[in-house]
Amino acid sequence: KKIFQIAILPGDGIGPEVVAEATRILEVVSAASTDVELKLETYDFGGCAIDKYGAPLTDETLKACQGADAILMGAIGGPKWGVNSKVRPEQGLLALRKALGLYANIRPANFASDSLLAHSPLKASVAQGVDIIVIRELIGGAYFGARKELGASPDEDAAWDTMIYSVPEVQRITRVAAQVALAANPPLPVHSIDKANVLASSRLWRKVATETLQSEFPQLKVDHHLVDSASMLIVSNPKKLNGVILTENLFGDILSDESSVIPGSLGLLPSASLAGAPSVADYTSPSFKPTPGLYEPIHGSAPDIAGRGIANPVGTILSVAMLLRYSLGMGKPAQAIEQAVRKVLDDKDIGGEGLRTADLGGASKTKDIGDKVVEIL
Amino acid sequence: KKIFQIAILPGDGIGPEVVAEATRILEVVSAASTDVELKLETYDFGGCAIDKYGAPLTDETLKACQGADAILMGAIGGPKWGVNSKVRPEQGLLALRKALGLYANIRPANFASDSLLAHSPLKASVAQGVDIIVIRELIGGAYFGARKELGASPDEDAAWDTMIYSVPEVQRITRVAAQVALAANPPLPVHSIDKANVLASSRLWRKVATETLQSEFPQLKVDHHLVDSASMLIVSNPKKLNGVILTENLFGDILSDESSVIPGSLGLLPSASLAGAPSVADYTSPSFKPTPGLYEPIHGSAPDIAGRGIANPVGTILSVAMLLRYSLGMGKPAQAIEQAVRKVLDDKDIGGEGLRTADLGGASKTKDIGDKVVEIL
Ligand SMILES: CC(C)[C@H](C(=O)O)[C@@H](O)C(=O)O
Numbered sequence: 001k002k003i004f005q006i007a008i009l010p011g012d013g014i015g016p017e018v019v020a021e022a023t024r025i026l027e028v029v030s031a032a033s034t035d036v037e038l039k040l041e042t043y044d045f046g047g048c049a050i051d052k053y054g055a056p057l058t059d060e061t062l063k064a065c066q067g068a069d070a071i072l073m074g075a076i077g078g079p080k081w082g083v084n085s086k087v088r089p090e091q092g093l094l095a096l097r098k099a100l101g102l103y104a105n106i107r108p109a110n111f112a113s114d115s116l117l118a119h120s121p122l123k124a125s126v127a128q129g130v131d132i133i134v135i136r137e138l139i140g141g142a143y144f145g146a147r148k149e150l151g152a153s154p155d156e157d158a159a160w161d162t163m164i165y166s167v168p169e170v171q172r173i174t175r176v177a178a179q180v181a182l183a184a185n186p187p188l189p190v191h192s193i194d195k196a197n198v199l200a201s202s203r204l205w206r207k208v209a210t211e212t213l214q215s216e217f218p219q220l221k222v223d224h225h226l227v228d229s230a231s232m233l234i235v236s237n238p239k240k241l242n243g244v245i246l247t248e249n250l251f252g253d254i255l256s257d258e259s260s261v262i263p264g265s266l267g268l269l270p271s272a273s274l275a276g277a278p279s280v281a282d283y284t285s286p287s288f289k290p291t292p293g294l295y296e297p298i299h300g301s302a303p304d305i306a307g308r309g310i311a312n313p314v315g316t317i318l319s320v321a322m323l324l325r326y327s328l329g330m331g332k333p334a335q336a337i338e339q340a341v342r343k344v345l346d347d348k349d350i351g352g353e354g355l356r357t358a359d360l361g362g363a364s365k366t367k368d369i370g371d372k373v374v375e376i377l
Numbered sequence: 378k379k380i381f382q383i384a385i386l387p388g389d390g391i392g393p394e395v396v397a398e399a400t401r402i403l404e405v406v407s408a409a410s411t412d413v414e415l416k417l418e419t420y421d422f423g424g425c426a427i428d429k430y431g432a433p434l435t436d437e438t439l440k441a442c443q444g445a446d447a448i449l450m451g452a453i454g455g456p457k458w459g460v461n462s463k464v465r466p467e468q469g470l471l472a473l474r475k476a477l478g479l480y481a482n483i484r485p486a487n488f489a490s491d492s493l494l495a496h497s498p499l500k501a502s503v504a505q506g507v508d509i510i511v512i513r514e515l516i517g518g519a520y521f522g523a524r525k526e527l528g529a530s531p532d533e534d535a536a537w538d539t540m541i542y543s544v545p546e547v548q549r550i551t552r553v554a555a556q557v558a559l560a561a562n563p564p565l566p567v568h569s570i571d572k573a574n575v576l577a578s579s580r581l582w583r584k585v586a587t588e589t590l591q592s593e594f595p596q597l598k599v600d601h602h603l604v605d606s607a608s609m610l611i612v613s614n615p616k617k618l619n620g621v622i623l624t625e626n627l628f629g630d631i632l633s634d635e636s637s638v639i640p641g642s643l644g645l646l647p648s649a650s651l652a653g654a655p656s657v658a659d660y661t662s663p664s665f666k667p668t669p670g671l672y673e674p675i676h677g678s679a680p681d682i683a684g685r686g687i688a689n690p691v692g693t694i695l696s697v698a699m700l701l702r703y704s705l706g707m708g709k710p711a712q713a714i715e716q717a718v719r720k721v722l723d724d725k726d727i728g729g730e731g732l733r734t735a736d737l738g739g740a741s742k743t744k745d746i747g748d749k750v751v752e753i754l
């Protein structure tokens with residue numbers, strides 16, 4: 001039997017609740033497979049680790065993550081460890097991304113079910129058919145460049161950060177975007193976003209992205225947008241950006257969050273952070289090369305509703321699907337999970353179950369959704 | 378008679394067409410006043426200046442702008458002077474902002490008329506009542522920090538920009554935001570936007586903005602949002618950000634453009650870039666202190682429709698209202714212009730004229746709008 005190790009980081013707030021449903025799905029997949037076994041192991045991470053050990057990312061958790069084939073995370077943070085605390089949960093997340101070399105953040109924004117269209121803040125005519133995959137560079141740019149805090153010398157009165165990119169950093173993330181675009185049939189267009197009319201790092205970005213795509217992936221359609229213009233388009237006509245959005249860390253942070261509200265609830269959306277281009281081959285194929293990755297729903301720890309069993313687990317369950325597909329080469333169960341989720345969300349009149357958690361105005365519990373997905377699987 | 382000098386920079390594309398209507402309004406205001414005379418003088422700026430003189434901002438134009446009480450601009454740029462040209466129109470704009478010390482960019486996003494609600498990409502329930510004024514720091518941050526291009530030594534393989542802010546830079550823009558908030562009755566809430574969980578420059582921003590507002594404007598309501606979270610809110614529930622958004626240059630570029638599509642057409646919105654807190658006193662008052670400023674619609678030069686007389690001049694006409702109010706202390710004619718524009722845009726069933734240019738699906742010409750505003754004034 002092929003054994004895959006999966007590190008589970010439930011985190012804070014609603015994290016443990018949504019992760020509980022997602023691990024049930026992993027267990028079902030493991031039990032149903034005749035030749036794969038998924039070994040799940042849970043670790044402290046985030047605010048709960050600060051409370052226990054004084055640090056959001058302990059050596060033990062880091063080692064476990066380094067040794068795992070994939071990581072499933074819930075959510076971290078909360079008012080207890082706010083912006084003014086010295087040690088904060090997100091420092092652990094940034095450190096984990098960097099330590100594992102998770103340079104490629106993949107965030108789809110689409111409608112898991114057409115029945116959700118009414119929940120979009122956009123008009124149905126604008127929102128219908130939106131299908132964007134944001135590929136954000138995750139361990140470069142202003143997040144990890146040199147910086148100086150207020151009060152440090154020289155120039156105590158000022159503070160700065162450096163938005164820095166090198167040629168190889170842009171090449172590798174461009175290749176991830178191209179691979180994701182090519183995994184669709186027909187291949188998706190690539191929209192590269194920068195601020196090349198002002199920033200030197202963006203001029204490098206545009207040049208390297210253009211050259212890499214032209215020379216290595218001439219079959220792909222490519223265009224370029226300035227970040228200000230892209231931020232307009234995501235509201236006014238997001239379908240123009242259907243396909244793959246390729247962008248740097250800070251712009252990706254802003255634009256992926258902006259796109260993510262189109263489907264109506266943050267609770268619905270998954271994400272992957274990978275240390276390489278995602279595997280396309282099945283794990284049974286000799287060309288399968290596992291790509292380590294961290295998978296998490298895009299929503300936060302929602303302390304206001306934590307402990308009540310009403311959080312939406314769909315984003316975490318869909319993160320499991322991404323985990324199976326990208327890190328374990330298990331495309332078939334991944335697709336089955338996505339189809340089951342669609343069925344759970346589809347309204348009854350189109351053959352679905354029409355379940356809705358509180359974020360979508362419904363009364364279903366976290367566990368109801370998990371139960372139904374397991375039942376359908 | 379009090380004489381105000383106004384430099385007019387029509388620019389490129391539809392710039393001259395929309396500016397033509399706006400200058401007619403300025404002439405009407407001048408003619409109607411018994412004690413103010415507006416002297417208008419036109420100068421080359423942008424792509425047209427590159428074609429004539431090889432530079433977007435000539436010494437003559439710069440001197441004229443420095444000597445003027447206010448500047449009215451149309452739009453600059455076009456495919457002729459694209460991203461790969463060595464000399465580009467927007468370099469002139471950045472240089473002009475810097476040379477004149479225009480550190481405060483003010484961009485309202487609201488519905489000039491309720492009749493336009495149907496043109497928003499957002500659902501009416503989400504869009505109705507949106508009334509946001511973005512105050513963007515305009516001559517600091519990554520736009521003007523030290524940078525290194527790809528190919529320059531050391532580290533030829535990398536390029537970088539510096540997001541840098543000093544305490545006084547953040548203090549002065551915070552004061553502008555506070556003044557604008559206080560000019561409304563009751564005062565508007567201030568929403569300061571940063572990325573303090575990651576960036577040192579944002580931590581400085583949050584600290585200085587907080588302290589300045591607390592100590593100098595304790596009567597104002599203030600909150601803080603991370604830029605990723607703000608970019609979501611502008612789509613999902615923009616009314617939560619009603620009031621004044623205060624933010625740094627690059628975030629302001631992105632968020633002001635994002636907000637600006639809510640009212641349905643970029644052609645509708647004005648902007649001001651000021652070298653100080655806007656004047657609130659009337660020019661007749663002894664406390665009147667003129668603030669030099671550059672005023673322009675937020676839309677671009679739209680080369681695709683240039684020369685056809687169909688561009689929407691409303692953004693430029695409303696920029697004239699801002700110019701009169703903020704740089705010349707003429708609040709009354711400013712308000713009259715805003716009311717006239719509202720009437721022109723209001724549907725007939727609520728007592729308006731219901732005029733619509735092509736951007737709003739109508740057949741009115743640029744001049745029709747100008748004619749009607751002049752007629753109502
Ligand atoms: C928590 C924060 C540091 C993080 C980021 O900015 O990357 C978050 O917003 C995200 O997008 O995962």
Ligand SMILES: CC(C)[C@H](C(=O)O)[C@@H](O)C(=O)O
Pocket residue numbers: 197198228467470471630
């Ligand atoms: C043209 C460009 C340099 C400019 C900017 O980024 O500031 C524009 O987008 C704006 O917002 O006025």
